[in-house]
Amino acid sequence: MRMNKLSDWLPTTNKEVKLRGWEELDVILFSGDAYVDHPSFGPAVIGRILESYGLRVAIVPQPSVTDNLQDFTKLGKPTMFFGVTGGCMDPMVSNYTANKKRRDKDAYTPNGDKGLRPDYASSVYSKILKEKFPDVPVLLGGIEASLRRVTHYDYWSDKLLPTILETSKADMLVYGMGEQPLREIVELMQKGVPFSSIKSVKQTSFFIGRDEEPPKNKNWEDVSIHSHEVCLKNKKKFASNFKVIEQESNKLVARRIFQGVGDHMAVINPPFPTMTEDEIDASFDLPYTRLPHPKYNKRGPIPAFEMIKFSINIHRGCFGGCSFCTISAHQGKFIASRSEESILKEVDTVANMPDFKGYLSDIGGPSANMYKMKGKIQSICDKCVAPSCISPVICSNLDTSHKPLTKLYQAVDSHPKVKKSFIGSGIRHDMLVPEFNKNADPKELDAYTEEVMTKHVSGRLKVAPEHTSDPVLKLMRKPSFTYFHKFKERFDKINIKKNLKLQLIPYFISNHPACEVEDMANLAAETKNMGFQLEQVQGFTPTPMTVATVIYYSGYHPYTLKPTRTPKSKKEKDDQHRFFFWYKKENKDWIRNTLTKVKRTDLLEVLLPENKSWRKNKPGKTKNTFNETITEEKKSPRRKNKYKRRRK
Structure with a gap:
């Protein structure tokens, strides 16, 4: 170079x-x-x-x-x-x-x-x-x-x-x-x-x-x-x-x-049509140095650059239309995919960088598994006004084939200088469940899931079910939590079949519009029963140009104009967030008092059973918490330094 x-x-x-x-x-x-x-x-x-x-x-x-x-x-x-x-x-x-x-x-x-x-x-x-x-x-x-x-x-x-x-x-x-x-x-x-x-x-x-x-x-x-x-x-x-x-x-x-x-x-003025393959390729093929300006050489690394230095963006846009997300408002709901030729050209450029060690940190986009997906009959898309192509169900006109993406991963991995390519972008797990994605061939979905799990994950697969409450999920424009259960069943089967010992890490949101304290208690109980001890969690942040933010401010759903409540006070937000961490000693008395007050002793029995110990890793369950990873690594002196690096 x-x-x-x-x-x-x-x-x-x-x-x-x-x-x-x-x-x-x-x-x-x-x-x-x-x-x-x-x-x-x-x-x-x-x-x-x-x-x-x-x-x-x-x-x-x-x-x-x-x-x-x-x-x-x-x-x-x-x-x-x-x-x-x-x-x-x-x-x-x-x-x-x-x-x-x-x-x-x-x-x-x-x-x-x-x-x-x-x-x-x-x-x-x-x-x-x-x-x-x-x-x-x-x-x-x-x-x-x-x-x-x-x-x-x-x-x-x-x-x-x-x-x-x-x-x-x-x-x-x-x-x-x-x-x-x-x-x-x-x-x-x-x-x-x-x-x-x-x-x-x-x-x-x-x-x-x-x-x-x-x-x-x-x-x-x-x-x-x-x-x-x-x-x-x-x-x-x-x-x-x-x-x-x-x-x-x-x-x-x-x-x-x-x-x-x-x-x-x-x-x-109205938006442009979705970028064609040639148009998006032209944007990525410009003569970038791919580096920060030399003026920063003595000022320290730029964290955002370090994160994507060895990653490849393969498409733009997202047809999920999630109520709390700004991606479709900025990039559009229709997918603009790069050609395989342009992507592989960029892979070659990255692979020949002096400090490349053989590992691509991400082959993805706003959602990792939407590459090359579009309407089967364009005239139907031309008339569509739906903000999401997959909520409440996947549109029958949407081609959800994962075959081009699986083929792309394999082409990337065939590069002689690439030892492993990771999928760091979020994967829409619901699109990998045949019961939800009825457009796709189940064998093809399993082939993609197995490809990701066996070759593109480093110990953990992160997905974002976001909640367990169906009313909250409906407002979020996310599918029922039932489909996360089904995805986990497939994940566990592949894990056992391939002897992978991977962890499944789900992301969740508290304080979202329509979410009540009982919804968070249900979330805690259901995920605990699945063997999870959650750490990948966040509170809802209102940002401009989302349905959820409009509801947060106005109190009305913009599509129905019906009143919709959102937790707003610091106390409400903190209370909802505490249910994520039911296992922490400082939260236990508060959880007992709260669930007793709302007469949900059934949930209390699940979260804090009297005189019973909860086994984090039930037979047949995968390990799902960072704390468990720490315990496992501390047993091996040879892995001590690796543990320290990860904690940083």
Whole structure:
């Protein structure tokens, strides 16, 4: 592999601009993340696309907002526009925990250092740029802009906020994955169209005056949603907006949305069709160095990069439509899959990196097992308005064959320098259960499950049933917990058949809308009976652009407009979370009192049986807790160091 030169990265300073021989720049990008030139980092992708059009592009990563603001002026004024993103995560998720406490680390900063990304970074950066260069257009992109493109609830300020166009003073935003709209914007500008006249590009949003005639487009139908001011006054009307927003975001032939905000009208153009194989390949095949900028060499590793350094992203999108998840709102519900050729080309690049030891950390995507899956009859998908293709049941038009994915894994593993490829992304276990996935051949599902278990897992297979309560699962758009039982039966059979001794690690959520204390007690009892002692758990965090967040704020389900309760107080949240840890001494008296009070002694008998000892590993059960792994490893002196590394 050739040695990289400083000029192989997009320039970040005037010195690096001069190295390229440039006197001025066409586009300057500002990002809340450190600059990593890798296809998993949005600013790098945008920069490389702009570069491919012959544009002179620079990037200012994590500009300081606490000094004289020289980072915003040091590269001068671009000829076309400024591009702004808060980073690969919403800055409020990067900066704060679900309990609204400041995080100790920022995964997208060298050494995990915190404090280099301001809260609401896109708005902060954009306002500074508009003050310094009022005549230069600012284009917002990334997940923060995407998920805050309409009136939305902001958990961290506990307020309903208007579109980020209003708070940022930006000229336009691109929502979703930005390659397609960006290319069209650049092509129009290169033809001489002024930025201010660009109003017809799909997947963009901008302001017009309240009384201004909207741009004409005979190919689009229009729909208006309740204004920001109406939403502030009426939570039910705010909730009703979301059904329109979600459905139009996931339709192949969508309507243009209008929303009033003060003296303005936000115009949200329909999304682009799902990227074709050639389009997504082109994005991943750009000339990335795949490394952080050399300026960080002495500042320490960037945790987010270290996590994906030897991983391969094989597709985008997710048709699960989970009520608490933002993936489909940002990447879309239709799957855009890369070609096997493009993936294997990237595998070869990674395998030839100087520090590659033979292990790929992940071959996956938003959900690991959705590669190449799409509708059998396209015309049916064209008319579909359902936010999920697999809830409440798997659509009969969805091709759920796992054969292309199994074939891909085998092709990756045939590379001479690859010793093992892991599946680090979440696997939809329900799609591997024939009773739920009736579209698929059961033998094919078993072949995929066996392939993953025997060749792509290191001791533990992580899946996410999320809950055990059917009413909660229905609201989550997840299948009945019955299917997790069925998956575990298949998992155990393969485990015994292949003598694998793998652990099955289920993820669960507490405090979700519609979840009551008794639901959590049931969850604890049912999982205990299955032999689990849970540690992979989390509390629900409301993030913009999800059904669950709309319910959390408004108290209404956006599709039915029926009242739906959500645990909100710290005490309610803490109480629900405690049931995950029924086995801890400090929780036992509280559990006894709580279940006695609600007259659920049946659950109490399961969780804390009097004068009985619960055997963690019943005959025929797999080991499922990290504590058990520790006990097992401590028995062997030779494995002591391995245990220490894992704990770190």
